[in-house]
Amino acid sequence: MLRSLCSTFLMYSRIPVPKVEWKEDNRRYALGFFPLIGAVIGGLLIIWRIVCDYLDIGQNLFSAVAVLLPVLVTGGIHLDGFCDVCDARASYADREKRLEIMADPHIGSFAAIKLCLYLILQAGLFTQVTEADTTAVIACGYVLSRALSALTAVTFNSAKSSGTLQSFVKPSDKKITLVMAGAFITASAASAAVIMPVQGLSAIVTAALVLVWHRYSAYRDFGGITGDLCGWFLQMCEIALLVAAVFTERLCLS
Template structure:
């Protein structure tokens, strides 16, 4: 069952080839426990790229651009899709039900396109500021932390809809086991990044927890709970805010 849950998580939230398994609830019971493993793959690829970039003397712009592409290549853009849908819904200022309908629309609106462009530019720019392998190691852990927080939200936050991609994983989840595993992962990752680099680690934790608090507040107030699109929106915001906080914290520490 654990192997099938891992396959279910990677099949849904990544483009990494996986064996085919039957799509049924018992195969997704522990899938959210393995969700952070996808972040670990992304983090590993980012570290490999940092090593290659240093070896080849790659410039900052190219380095930042490839770092921006790596998470999209691994996930297939599934979380960015949710980010765009939420940006369109936010910009509409429509009532709750109408906003939920807008998020369900597969078309991308002007506000989503603008927000996506700004997001990718900021991510590329801040990645380009990362030159130290130690800082990159902290950033790599952020992709695990964001998914532990997302998984915790999926099984503890109120859902805005009775059906959907999020519910297909949250409803069959073994909640106690999922919460326990994800909290342990979260504590370990936070401890590791603070140990590696106290300044950058503290920045990453502040950014991640700040985004998590905003996610709950915004989702409940605007939509009455979370959805799959909102989960994707949170993941992208969490990773960008954490990256920004890490880079700023590192620069402040270096200036002291």
């Protein structure tokens, strides 16, 4: 379990942990621990909100750091997947060509455009997050998105028989991973609903809708999922949860 935990943080974060040997036994439960990285990001976001309130730091700086935190923790690995999928879909090529484009380490113009738009929108939305409770709901979303991503990794069809995702899926204990992912989904969703019932429920429904769209579009365009598609889903889920939390709060206040 501890070696799997270290494998998760070594692969999906830049948080220093003890190095473990890269072998299948050490990745057996790695996907199940994936949501803990979201818990770190969420915790840092809440701490930053508290610091901003205490020091009377303005919303622009709060927003900038809020956008920066996930990138600092993860190294941008999921944004990389988001960019690869954007390039592949923008090509309107056949399925095999799209998979080839996703495997290309270079970024294309369409990905650059969509990445800029994504970060601008994310920063703009965070300028509207002024309450600690709303911040906590969004923090729960970082755990929820990764728990759902782990769930899809072991239950959805794979578009490729090899790749980074498969190096974690193939050796995983699927039953235990599903139990762990289910526990994180339940805990994060319940926490969001308890903290702010309306905003929390809207975030949960939004995450479910993004999940359904992810499965449909991944199967339609690629015949299954890949590591890049999991990254795309995670980014889309997180910004959708942010939209839901912000606009639901505004509707409740109006």
